[in-house]
Amino acid sequence: MPKETSDAIRTHRLTKHYGSQRVVDSLNLRVQRGQVYGFLGRNGAGKSTTIKMLMGMVQPDSGTAELLGEPVAEITPETRARIAYIAEGHPLYNWMTIGEAVRFTRAFYPLWNDTLVEQILDHFELPTKRKLRRLSCGQRAQVSLALAVAPEPELLILDDPTLGLDTVVRRDFLESLIQIIHREGRTILFSSHILGDVERVADRIGILVDGVLRVDCPTDQFRESVKKLVLDFTGPAPEGFACPGLVQSWNLGNQLELVLVGYDDLQRSAIEALGPRNIEVVDLNLEEAFIEYTRGRRRSLPLFGQEKRDAQSTSDQGAA
Numbered sequence: 001m002p003k004e005t006s007d008a009i010r011t012h013r014l015t016k017h018y019g020s021q022r023v024v025d026s027l028n029l030r031v032q033r034g035q036v037y038g039f040l041g042r043n044g045a046g047k048s049t050t051i052k053m054l055m056g057m058v059q060p061d062s063g064t065a066e067l068l069g070e071p072v073a074e075i076t077p078e079t080r081a082r083i084a085y086i087a088e089g090h091p092l093y094n095w096m097t098i099g100e101a102v103r104f105t106r107a108f109y110p111l112w113n114d115t116l117v118e119q120i121l122d123h124f125e126l127p128t129k130r131k132l133r134r135l136s137c138g139q140r141a142q143v144s145l146a147l148a149v150a151p152e153p154e155l156l157i158l159d160d161p162t163l164g165l166d167t168v169v170r171r172d173f174l175e176s177l178i179q180i181i182h183r184e185g186r187t188i189l190f191s192s193h194i195l196g197d198v199e200r201v202a203d204r205i206g207i208l209v210d211g212v213l214r215v216d217c218p219t220d221q222f223r224e225s226v227k228k229l230v231l232d233f234t235g236p237a238p239e240g241f242a243c244p245g246l247v248q249s250w251n252l253g254n255q256l257e258l259v260l261v262g263y264d265d266l267q268r269s270a271i272e273a274l275g276p277r278n279i280e281v282v283d284l285n286l287e288e289a290f291i292e293y294t295r296g297r298r299r300s301l302p303l304f305g306q307e308k309r310d311a312q313s314t315s316d317q318g319a320a
């Protein structure tokens with residue numbers, strides 16, 4: 001029996017190596033039921049490997065993962081049927097028609113919403129007689145979406161679902177996703193490189209940097225907490241400035257550019273003590289915040305938004 005938990009996804013110290021490279025490093029991920037979680041990171045950060053471990057397709061070296069309260073390694077067919085997964089690149093059986101793929105997939109699920117499939121195929125103008133191999137990348141994504149949501153899953157896990165789609169198709173795809181999200185209690189974890197899309201749909205984001213979950217917090221909180229500061233000096237800008245929460249700094253002659261997380265009074269005093277002529281605080285959108293946070297220096301990045309959850313997960317374990 002799955003245990004009752006408010007988490008749809010929960011991992012504890014999940015770790016995976018390929019050769020000597022630790023691609024996922026002690027990952028403690030928690031996605032609460034009903035949440036839409038944007039799973040972010042630069043190329044090779046470990047997103048797909050994590051998702052494959054969640055789906056039981058890659059064995060972790062250590063650590064555990066649970067979906068809907070059941071350990072991934074022992075997941076029952078009943079629980080598996082409540083979870084949908086769309087793999088990167090939308091792999092489908094190419095020799096089938098769309099209609100055949102629908103009938104084939106339907107056989108695996110106790111619950112299947114024919115009306116929803118018809119609505120999605122209609123909406124995207126996809127004829128059921130069309131062979132899958134004749135579909136464009138965007139159309140394959142649309143078929144994958146229809147097949148994934150038809151069993152009315154409680155949890156959707158999508159690996160870069162909008163990769164290769166043009167802007168209009170992407171919008172459409174996401175609008176459909178949002179409609180599905182609005183159905184009660186659905187949880188979605190999706191990885192993406194399109195930060196504008198993530199900003200529109202994700203309540204919470206996690207950012208992996210070299211396999212380490214460096215950011216885990218509400219989307220707005222991350223965006224609002226990362227600030228760029230431009231300091232003007234009358235003479236050459238000082239070298240070697242450091243303070244808690246400093247992510248990047250660039251010395252540009254008479255100017256010093258700083259990127260900080262959690263800009264607060266303590267940081268402001270440290271910066272004012274440098275004696276700049278002017279301080280400009282620049283707000284960033286999610287994409288700019290992500291770029292500033294993840295480029296350059298990596299291992300020493302300040303962790304963001306995790307302390308509370310780690311403390312909570314420790315106390316949960318204590319209570320268990």
Ligand SMILES: Nc1ncnc2c1ncn2[C@@H]1O[C@H](COP(=O)(O)OP(=O)(O)OP(=O)(O)O)[C@@H](O)[C@H]1O
Binds near residue numbers: 043050
């Ligand atoms: N089967 C494998 N064998 C060896 N190395 C692998 C394998 N799969 C992934 N890797 C390596 O693990 C690291 C993480 O890869 P992963 O695909 O999880 O990253 P990602 O965050 O999904 O990247 P992207 O955004 O480019 O899809 C990369 O360095 C990759 O080369």
